[in-house]
Amino acid sequence: MNSLQKVLVADDDAINREVLAELLKPEYTVLLAKDGAQALERAARHVPDLILLDVMMPDMDGFEVLRRLRDDPRTADVAVIFVSGMGRPEDEANGLKAGASDYIAKPFNATVVMARVALHLQMVRQRRMLERLAHVDGLTELANRRRFDEVFEQEYQRARRQGTPLSLALLDIDSFKQYNDHYGHPAGDRALRAVARLTAAGMRGPSDLAARYGGEELVLVLPDTDAGQAQALMADMRAGLDRMAIEHVASPVAPVLTVSVGGATLCPGEDPAELFAAADAHLYRAKQAGRNRVMWRAGA
Ligand SMILES: Nc1nc2c(ncn2[C@@H]2O[C@H](COP(=O)(O)OP(=O)(O)OP(=O)(O)O)[C@@H](O)[C@H]2O)c(=O)[nH]1
Numbered sequence: 001m002n003s004l005q006k007v008l009v010a011d012d013d014a015i016n017r018e019v020l021a022e023l024l025k026p027e028y029t030v031l032l033a034k035d036g037a038q039a040l041e042r043a044a045r046h047v048p049d050l051i052l053l054d055v056m057m058p059d060m061d062g063f064e065v066l067r068r069l070r071d072d073p074r075t076a077d078v079a080v081i082f083v084s085g086m087g088r089p090e091d092e093a094n095g096l097k098a099g100a101s102d103y104i105a106k107p108f109n110a111t112v113v114m115a116r117v118a119l120h121l122q123m124v125r126q127r128r129m130l131e132r133l134a135h136v137d138g139l140t141e142l143a144n145r146r147r148f149d150e151v152f153e154q155e156y157q158r159a160r161r162q163g164t165p166l167s168l169a170l171l172d173i174d175s176f177k178q179y180n181d182h183y184g185h186p187a188g189d190r191a192l193r194a195v196a197r198l199t200a201a202g203m204r205g206p207s208d209l210a211a212r213y214g215g216e217e218l219v220l221v222l223p224d225t226d227a228g229q230a231q232a233l234m235a236d237m238r239a240g241l242d243r244m245a246i247e248h249v250a251s252p253v254a255p256v257l258t259v260s261v262g263g264a265t266l267c268p269g270e271d272p273a274e275l276f277a278a279a280d281a282h283l284y285r286a287k288q289a290g291r292n293r294v295m296w297r298a299g300a
Pocket residue numbers: 139172173174175176177178180184185186187188189192214215216287291
């Protein structure tokens with residue numbers, strides 16, 4: 001796993017770069033930058049896990065590089081260790097106050113550098129794991145409700161700003177109580193996971209989001225998608241579920257597992273809660289109309 005972690009070494013001194021690169025290479029993927037501008041460019045392109053950043057460089061010093069890294073959403077969270085010839089306690093304190101994770105004074109001790117790099121990379125891994133746990137539903141591995149709330153708000157704002165369509169779909173497994181009652185709760189969990197996998201596979205790119213809203217209800221955020229495209233996508237998903245033919249003999253709807261879908265496409269002047277309520281109302285209508293169908297409210 002370590003070999004996949006990327007460390008960027010930014011130092012204007014070729015010998016320092018070389019020494020650090022030689023140290024790190026056996027355990028990490030090492031990227032090099034010879035000045036601040038190159039460090040910013042490489043950091044934005046490769047998004048390293050950690051940057052060893054020389055403080056005193058011509059043109060742009062380490063403090064300025066760090067400030068610009070934090071201003072760029074692609075690199076805002078990258079861990080930075082300052083490496084500096086200025087070894088006074090106040091230099092170190094200034095570096096940490098500026099937002100560096102650590103401060104190593106030159107001349108450095110190779111063993112200490114390696115130990116600190118390993119420590120910070122371990123913290124990076126732990127932070128990523130916590131972020132993942134905070135955003136992912138444990139059973140279905142879809143995004144969880146919290147993540148949905150964040151993404152829905154962001155995509156709503158983006159749609160308003162850019163004047164692009166935004167569609168929202170609520171997908172609810174039909175007669176799932178009967179499924180659990182007949183096949184048992186563990187089988188219900190497996191069926192729910194299968195439906196979740198199907199929706200995840202139907203996502204067309206990184207801006208589409210499939211999330212577990214709660215219980216056996218999933219929600220899909222579909223940016224840049226008008227009502228026609230969204231309904232076509234939902235029809236594909238329902239066709240996919242038909243092909244999976246998950247037996248559900250206790251269902252009054254069909255001998256296999258089916259879903260009802262309610263959706264809506266954003267109307268002018270509508271807020272996110274109203275869009276959600278419209279999708280929910282159409283899910284209710286789909287259930288009332290006999291389940292196993294899609295009901296959609298088009299945008300205006
Ligand atoms: N196995 C399993 N069941 C769940 C989970 N979450 C919710 N459920 C079950 O989903 C069922 C939902 O029941 P209802 O809300 O009555 O809906 P339904 O039986 O699907 O009926 P309709 O939605 O009206 O078609 C309940 O029996 C819940 O226990 C889960 O994580 N795993």
